[in-house]
Amino acid sequence: MATSLSSAPHRWRALYPDLGTGPLPVETVLSPDVFEQQRRHVFEKVWLQVGRVESIAQPGDYFVAEIQIAKTSVIIVRQPGGTIGAFHNVCMHRGNKLAWQAKGKCGKFLTCNFHGWVFDTKGQLASVPDAENFYDLDKSALSLRPVRVDVWEGFIFINLDAQGTETLSEFLGELGQRLTGYPFAKLSTRTLWRTQVRSNWRLIADAQVETYHVPYLHHNTEQGVFSGPANPHAHVHHFEAFGPHHMISIPFNPLAVPKGVEALAFQFGSSLVQAGGRGEFEMPEGLNPSKASNWQFDIYHFFPNFNILAFRDLYATHQFWPLSVDQSVWEVSLNQPVAATAAERFAQEQAKCLFREAVSEDGSTHERTQEALESGVLKQIHLKDEEIAVRHGYVTLDRMIAAGEAAA
């Protein structure tokens, strides 16, 4: 049985010897050339999570995903009959951006603001003002350029590789199966924060897949919550790689006792830092894979830039969007049940405020680390065995880039 709190100092190396143990080069974070390779061989090739189905519930509802690393903008639209379409946000006339707002309702048609070209939600060119004045205009050849799109558990993924053949289901593999059945749709009270950070996207992502930092960086908000006498360094219950993806399972200090307002939150609803919440919802069997009694939540990393933190009655997400080698957009969501009573609403707010505070602690390092690495002092970074998920992320990027370069 894979279990909790092994005292073996190198337990993950024993299970994943191919990931290596050596230091990692800082070029992954700093090099414009590597960033360009990440664009070409990763972000323009793999499935990327862009939003939830609930945000486009009705036909004609749409949102726009700006994928800046790929220099593209994608319209995701609910079509008649309930299917979801994705199209490059480019008018087929002279290339104007078709949708200018981040989200909206277009009814049956998207109309270009520039010259009034009209496209239906299947992407077909429906109408062109003064069409007879064009020369041999073949409307059937001027449909919006489609982007591959698919849905997993209500999360919409797109794939910018028009020639790609890997399905979303194949890409997610066993990771997707582990969370199948999680009550994402029921946890519909959504908070979403977004911010632009002057750091490489990896620096934001790396801090979200290890618990080493928790007793230090989060000493105000999570003091003694992850770590305790039995597990002083907050070693995870479980790590597992699924192809490019991975998960870690987060421990709870059984001696931790909520105090003050946090204790009230737990009494009247559920607090973030209680062991897994109150268990109101059916959970998939794959959650808490080591079946640890002092389990807090699992983190599922969907390569390359999306994480789900699955608690027992709420989930959070992190997404890391590269803008350039040293600029990123960081999006964080917290998703809670619909509060039945006003007291439960209070409990949710306490969890949200605490989570936001912890996230702002996480955010304290990214720009400082970027600045320090740019000094050129460090050529490599060193990872311990328990930081294996960080290592797995770097190794996966390297392998995908190497395979892409070899195929080019």
Place this chain on the structure above:
Amino acid sequence: MSQVLPPAFMMLADLVPDWAIDSESGRMRRRFETPFPVLNEFYARMMPQIEPALSYLATKPMIGLSDADRNLLLLTLSLAEVSIAVEKVKSTRNADTYDVARLEFVHEQ
């Protein structure tokens, strides 16, 4: 005219103008613009009433809240925000953390 707060909690009525704020971003901004001693005063005023307030609010469905009940709820939501500063950070803000003024609230409750 409807009451500002439910009768049993009218002793908190003077807090309503400053602290019954109907968005997370608004409550957060209020916390970060308020000197720590004032946060402590708000916390000290709220804490003796919070258990009865939550017991009362536990009987109130979110759908169809009266204005008075809603104001009481909003005071408790501000307490949730302020308690992080008072109980955990022990100051209005930890100057080392990410500047939350840089957060865009894309969806909020």
